[in-house]
Amino acid sequence: MSSRYLLAGLAMLGCSSTLAADLFDDRVTLRGFGTLGLTQNSSDEAGYIRDIGQPDGPAGTWSAHVDTRLGLQLDWRINDQLTAVVQGRSRYNYEGRYQPELSWAFLRYAPDPAVQLRLGRIGLDTYMLSDSRDVGYSYLWARPPVDYYGYRYLSHIDGGDITLIRPVGHGLLWGKFYAGVADEKVPSALGDGAVFDAGGSTVIGGHINYEWDNWRVQLGTTKVKHQLEASDAYMRDLDSLEMYCSFSPECDPALPEYIRSTFDSHNIYITSVGVAYDRGPLQVQAMLSHLDRTGNETDVDAAFISVGYRIKSITPYVTLSGSRTDGFAYRDIGVELDGEGGLTQQTLSVGARYDLAKNLALKTQLDYLNADQSGLLARNIKPDWDGNATIFSINLDFIF
Amino acid sequence: MKILSVAFLSCLLLAGFARADIAVVVTVDSPLRTVSQNDLINVFMGRYRRLPTGETALPVDLSPLKARFYRALVDKDLAEINSYWARLIFSGQASPPLQMQESDEMLQYIRRNPGALGYLDAAAVPDDVRIVLQLSERQAP
Numbered sequence: 001m002s003s004r005y006l007l008a009g010l011a012m013l014g015c016s017s018t019l020a021a022d023l024f025d026d027r028v029t030l031r032g033f034g035t036l037g038l039t040q041n042s043s044d045e046a047g048y049i050r051d052i053g054q055p056d057g058p059a060g061t062w063s064a065h066v067d068t069r070l071g072l073q074l075d076w077r078i079n080d081q082l083t084a085v086v087q088g089r090s091r092y093n094y095e096g097r098y099q100p101e102l103s104w105a106f107l108r109y110a111p112d113p114a115v116q117l118r119l120g121r122i123g124l125d126t127y128m129l130s131d132s133r134d135v136g137y138s139y140l141w142a143r144p145p146v147d148y149y150g151y152r153y154l155s156h157i158d159g160g161d162i163t164l165i166r167p168v169g170h171g172l173l174w175g176k177f178y179a180g181v182a183d184e185k186v187p188s189a190l191g192d193g194a195v196f197d198a199g200g201s202t203v204i205g206g207h208i209n210y211e212w213d214n215w216r217v218q219l220g221t222t223k224v225k226h227q228l229e230a231s232d233a234y235m236r237d238l239d240s241l242e243m244y245c246s247f248s249p250e251c252d253p254a255l256p257e258y259i260r261s262t263f264d265s266h267n268i269y270i271t272s273v274g275v276a277y278d279r280g281p282l283q284v285q286a287m288l289s290h291l292d293r294t295g296n297e298t299d300v301d302a303a304f305i306s307v308g309y310r311i312k313s314i315t316p317y318v319t320l321s322g323s324r325t326d327g328f329a330y331r332d333i334g335v336e337l338d339g340e341g342g343l344t345q346q347t348l349s350v351g352a353r354y355d356l357a358k359n360l361a362l363k364t365q366l367d368y369l370n371a372d373q374s375g376l377l378a379r380n381i382k383p384d385w386d387g388n389a390t391i392f393s394i395n396l397d398f399i400f
Numbered sequence: 401m402k403i404l405s406v407a408f409l410s411c412l413l414l415a416g417f418a419r420a421d422i423a424v425v426v427t428v429d430s431p432l433r434t435v436s437q438n439d440l441i442n443v444f445m446g447r448y449r450r451l452p453t454g455e456t457a458l459p460v461d462l463s464p465l466k467a468r469f470y471r472a473l474v475d476k477d478l479a480e481i482n483s484y485w486a487r488l489i490f491s492g493q494a495s496p497p498l499q500m501q502e503s504d505e506m507l508q509y510i511r512r513n514p515g516a517l518g519y520l521d522a523a524a525v526p527d528d529v530r531i532v533l534q535l536s537e538r539q540a541p
Contacts, residue, residue: 031489031490033486033490071490073489073490073492075489075495077495080456083495085492087490087492104492106492108492112450112456113448113449113450113456113457114448114450118492122492123491123492125491129487131491131492131493132486132487132490132491134490135486135487135490135491137482137483137486138483138484138486138487138490139483139487163493165447165448167448170438172442172447172448174448211447279475280474280475280476281475310477310480313477313479355479358478358479358482359482361479361483399482399486399490
């Protein structure tokens, strides 16, 4: 039932064997992308998720939900300067359903090759590749490195961006600046089925890039005025918990206090640097980011490096990624558990992409994951989890 | 005998040369005389579509020759080019070059549009278009 949209979409895809259909004299183009994924997690003590937008994940089992997704995009070239783009996407969402959502809907205006304006619902590319995370066909991995991209769940903003390009020296210098309001939901990390609304969070930022020969370097900074809203029922439950904890010795008042603090509006500052080297069959990417929040315990430093080398139609790759927080003792927030909350984990991934036909790629990937603090990127964690998991994935990525 | 074998060898070399080149062409009406490989990469990879003459570039891909062209231009095969464009298209950043099946169709488009850039086998370039760059297929950048 929950996957009926996706199945309908895939059935549609099967019917129309024509690829990237041009309609109305080439002015309107319909295209799509998708992934059929199967993921197995060796550990039955923690659910593996791809990003914090997913409410649950496989633990000791196989799952098709981690990577499977489908997107459809309509490009309407109104004239040489103006294009309208609408994209819908279906993926395992915050409620564990495949309900389609509007990922982009914007007008792109390029009065000149050096200037581009977009207005409407646009992809948020705080980091290199972050606005193409759903398009598995566009990268080597089964999914973008989870330690780096996994806790960034805002994929789009309602607002605008401007891109300015100019040749400098031997290369191109370009910058993009964006501002807008988020409209996204995220499931509770506690596995209680609650959904929080980040709509109304404001985002402003940009990045500067220099591209020359086989290199690209990006420096970016973004400020998010983050706000999260829970349902009235959830807030009433929280009030009751607060009451109960104020007199019961079994409950530490620090717990409801901590939960309530997650709904405080606060500023998040993100800075990042990315380097990509791409020469013939060799692809190297390295990124580093710092996320600064009120209080040092949950500031996140994250990084990854990935190297791939194409040999005919097979590209083996290896990726090392990690994220670090100072963390906090669970007991400090009133949870009767040893250990620390936070987001310190690292992953070694090895895999291969096989381009088996036009617009069709098969990937297999093995991830060796080790978590020291498993705050956000695993679900339904058992208290005795040793922090280790081996993830095996086999994905089919396509575009049409 | 010696002269003959030299002639034979030159013939072989010339034949190899002719087969191994791709000509990047514009209409003879275009003010563009020459374009660097770097500029051509910017135009065809959707990074910056302004020609040295100041005009907006309108790149055209010719399907039968596409694999050879991108191999010569950036040493990549079509799966990698498609994967590259998947990122730009589905993030809504840029549109790929126009795709054309027939060289006649492409030549007509080039004749009509001074900013249009296409490519042909160097051995089959008609008189009314100008070669602005010859890409050798034997050496990658």
